[in-house]
Amino acid sequence: MKFSVPQTDMFKVLSQITGVLERTQTRDILSHARVSVTDSGELTMSCTDITMTMVAQLEVEHVEEPGGASIPGLRLFDIFRKLPSDEAVTFETAEEMINITAGRSEFRLNVMTGPNSNVLEGYAAKPPDDHIQYTITAAKLREMLMYTNSAMGTKEARRYMVATCFELNSEHFRTVSTEASILAMATFPNGVEGLDETKQYVVPRKTVLQVTSMCTAAAGNEQVKLTFGSNHFSASIGMFTLTSNLLDTKYPVYQNVFPDELSWTMVCDREGLRDALERAEVVAVDASHRVVLDCADDVLTMRAASTRNDRVETGIALDVCSSERKVSINGERVLRILSNLKGARVEFTSDASDLQANIKVIDSQPDEKPAGASSDAIDITYLMATMSDR
Known part of the structure; x- marks a missing residue:
């Protein structure tokens, strides 16, 4: 050669x-x-x-x-x-x-010689007979995976925690990841035409990270062809084709963890919230990153205390505060979420139990979009367990 x-x-x-x-x-x-x-x-x-x-x-x-x-x-x-x-x-x-x-x-x-030296010679990925194909731009897929990768686990407490669920139906394409205390969901409102039922495929963490890297290196408008079979998954971008086994496990019914009724809503500027949380984290880093959010009179006050009783109090103005509420969160985890988001404003919601909080990006200028206009924007939602006051 x-x-x-x-x-x-x-x-x-x-x-x-x-x-x-x-x-x-x-x-x-x-x-x-x-x-x-x-x-x-x-x-x-x-x-x-x-x-x-x-x-x-x-x-x-x-x-x-x-x-x-x-x-x-x-x-x-x-x-x-x-x-x-x-x-x-x-x-x-x-x-x-x-x-x-x-x-x-x-x-x-x-160079390696012998009978095992050419096991990949002439390799070509062949989709299974029952495969489903989906095409999306590299920029959109990368954006979805970047949102959900932050909630994907690194330790195999449960197999589905070190993986991402790819979900398809006729209405949407969705990626979901969780590490028990936090769940991330990114939804693209463009499904597979004619697919009557919802299909779920659990893709291992290493494969998901490799696909993210492929999308990052590709041009934003380059098409990514995803192929899902009963046991295998493949992604083709330009000159590259990645084929991987799927995890033989059933993904939990994640829809059941979302609260049926939301009793509290808070909307604020994303950058302002991130800056205030970073100030609170200076002290909260010594106390399991616990930060108390106290919402009252359209003002969000954040308090944190360290194990040595060092204290900090800071705050920002709110755009919306439906009622007075006090919630304890993991500041480091929320900062990680906010760093992934791009919207100008974020929305926090919670149910009456205060055991969990939703974090969602909302349109910074919703009035500019005509009524009934179609959108290819990605909908991002994070569900996070709150921290005990004890």
Whole structure:
């Protein structure tokens, strides 16, 4: 095998597909990237960790000899990260080694040989017979995932907590994540035409983060094709195709945790609330981030105390305050939510029990939108457990 490729093209591919690899592997092949090139100049690279596989395809102009090799993926990425962006890089295999040459730099790496060296050769993701496809722009999907990723767990207390639920029906496409004390839901009002029932697919955390990275690297208006099957999920963006197993678990009926009746509503400026919470967090960081919100007379007063009895009190004016209410929240968690939101104002709602609070973005200038006009805006809602006063 011998071919040349620009550093910028190869680095773009490696920066995505090596996200699948882990630095510690039980099998050597799982730390390698399979590189193959044809006479026609079609270069294919693929990586896998068994549960998730990513394939990239691009065209190269200079192919002297077609072939393939399994190369240590993360080492290859480190090499291209250090090379100048204007260099043309040549790959050439020689026995059980591969020479990578760029200008005056030359690297010689071992390649994997034997019966397990080409397990990804010719890999192509094939959707199952009962698959459902959905297309959305990279910018919209990234926005939805960024909203819900902040509520996705990192420890496997429950399998669904380290995953995101993708929900589709004829009316909407929705992503939902939860780590027990907080639930995030992003809804895009554009469903799958003709889909009479609601379908749910539980996608693992690592896959969700990789799809988010793919959307971030893609152009905002680039189309993402999502394919959902009974056991597998795939996302295709430009030259990249990611295929992953779905979690074999049922997602909880999250709709049941939302209160039926809301007895209290508060609306305020998002930036003002974030600034005030950051001031309160200076003290609350020593006391489990507990901040007391006291709403009265269209003023929100925040109080916090540390374990050493240091105290802080700050406040902001409210746009709407339906009634007097005192609620204890986790300040650090609310700050994390507010940093993800883009709306000018946020709405807090709660039921009579005060055991949970909804945080929702509302339109900063709702009167500008004509009545009955369609919208492709993403609806974001966070449901958060309040903290005990004890």
